Amino acid sequence: MTTGFASGRVLRPTTKVLPEHARGHNRSLVLQTLYRLGQRSRADIARETGLTRVTVSDLIAELIGENLVIEIGQREDARPGKPATLLDLNRDAFQIVGIDLSEYATFRGALLDLDGKILERAELPLASSVGDAAADKVIALAATLIEKANRPVLGIGVGSPGVVDLAGVVLTAPNLGWIGRDLQGALTERFGLPVIVINDANAAALAEHSFGAAMGDMMLVKIGHGVGSGLLLGGTPLFGSRFAAGEIGHVMVGTNGGEVCVCGKIGCLETWLATPRLDALLAAAMTSDEKNEILREAGERLGIALAPVVGALDLAEIVLSGPTELLDGVLASATIETLRARTMPEFHGNLVLRMTTLGEDIVLRGAAVMVLSGQLGVS
Amino acid sequence: MTTGFASGRVLRPTTKVLPEHARGHNRSLVLQTLYRLGQRSRADIARETGLTRVTVSDLIAELIGENLVIEIGQREDARPGKPATLLDLNRDAFQIVGIDLSEYATFRGALLDLDGKILERAELPLASSVGDAAADKVIALAATLIEKANRPVLGIGVGSPGVVDLAGVVLTAPNLGWIGRDLQGALTERFGLPVIVINDANAAALAEHSFGAAMGDMMLVKIGHGVGSGLLLGGTPLFGSRFAAGEIGHVMVGTNGGEVCVCGKIGCLETWLATPRLDALLAAAMTSDEKNEILREAGERLGIALAPVVGALDLAEIVLSGPTELLDGVLASATIETLRARTMPEFHGNLVLRMTTLGEDIVLRGAAVMVLSGQLGVS
């Protein structure tokens, strides 16, 4: 046919939209309003969303029927008019299971409430399991946490290392010996609950955005046994053409030297920043000057690698996740200085680089956010 | 209030959705179907979109009323049943003005039909104009093209160098002496037509996606007097936190040498790749080996700069736009080889790097796509 705009997909819509979809959207809008702003009356929500009080009342009735929203009582403050009936999301009605598979020797999980507060914890030593054995441990950990729940479980969120597609299939995760493993399918089948499996760094980026102060255009760099990253662009996670977005551990850095990497290349980001190597170098270093120099060079290399990404994406913020004692200090300073020196100050002068505020729970909390977003938010 | 998921924006919806919005969506869906697939009957469109024949008939009646769609005649092929009435987008009903401000000494524009075919051209020598004088020339060029139109003009699309925000305000464009210039507002006021002003490289990326064979995850690198780029992620242009996404010309490349840039840094991408410098070097070179070495090194530096971006974004494709005689050959080969050598073959082994197929019209055609998308597509 024609070869005009035809071949592209500039015009967005790809599926039909029915009235019920609009309803679902507005329903989520009401939920989100209660979520973000807390206790509100129906009239408040109407003003906030632009919907009428009538429509809000109708949606609220539906949500109360599902036990997602509850009436708190009457507003106390003194103003003219009929006192408002305060509503809130029923934050105690459901619980979420979040699981982090990204640590080297341990699978960690937690039971969270709808606010993301951790209610219970559980962990399972990996004990060098791979393949089916490792997958069985994920299931066992999930089962333990579901048993601890004293409310209906909204769903299970899992942050996995490696490359994970949108259906929750772990395409490759070398450490766990997984290739094309349908972890999401296996968990769904086992528990009959909504399950979301997502890359660990992407989960971490989401958590930082939801719980931390992160803006919508952010890169979270996760440094541990390996080096990975998760990108949030305009508040949305980036997955990439082969679901491998953020995999920067084996990109070569700079044009002068570096060690040989397990992948065969020279001077990959991981050869500079992986924590086992840093720990080993620091242990061998004698003076604190030597130690600082090791950390400074690692930070500088990170800055060199990130500079083109910051420039190309116009990032506002970079967040580091990993061992605080290694990252937070000389290393972080060297990274931001290098970034400033290698990009345009007009555009990136107020680029922020900081540690995550979420500590070790960042991945499992991000996985929980995915569940919440999938179940209560809109597609 | 609560500090839970509240602070983030994980749950998507931010505005209410009314039934009429759904209607607009489905309307665009029908238009897009005719656009992509060409002549179809109402029943064909119903099958294609999932809407019912009744709904499609209703939408089509509306579109015919606006002269956007026309009945072509009856389908000729011999099959049972009532013969279908073929429809098509009224590709001759409107025309679009596209303008490219990115060339160094000339503003170029064209009148296009809805298929993106160029009907008329016009250009205006910039003659070193800056500020108001340069803006006046844009208006004059647009006026010239609008006069040439023999159909209603759907809108005006402008691809401008520099940083352009979502409202079409050129925040900074050094070559044109523009700072915070509301070009979109000025054109709208002058002509009373829909106007879209967008960064030149973003426009080019859109054009490559619409007319060329580009996938949804692509970076278009535009090399000329300066070096810029436009990113398409999942088919959507990326603008960045300060609307400066793609501005990679002044990112430092590598860690060994380079020339001092006008910006003060050493070894910016532009110092390796800007065409005036390449031309000068090539003119000074004696042997073809020397020339090839110049191009090879330039290509290698581009690859070094892009490798972290390819890794972080998991790009599928990189498209080069600029002087073919410089880019297409040794330089492009060196770039892709460098990229392959510096990234993970498992993920980026089938990364494609190629020249644009759209030549010098890429920016103005992309600007026209923006108009089409804004007027006929959905938000």
Place this chain on the structure above:
DNA sequence: GTTTGTTCGTAAGGTTTACTAACAAACATG
């Protein structure tokens, strides 16, 4: 104590949207 004005939540009725069901028109096929 009464009146006035405000705010809240609900009820009733109307509009828009897209759906299902049914049908006439127009054709191919046996």
Place this chain on the structure above:
DNA sequence: CATGTTTGTTAGTAAACCTTACGAACAAAC
């Protein structure tokens, strides 16, 4: 010529949101 198929339209229905109107409950003013 009878039958079956496909097209596009008409008529009626369900869902979603809107506007309008109203009772309830309160503060403030008199």
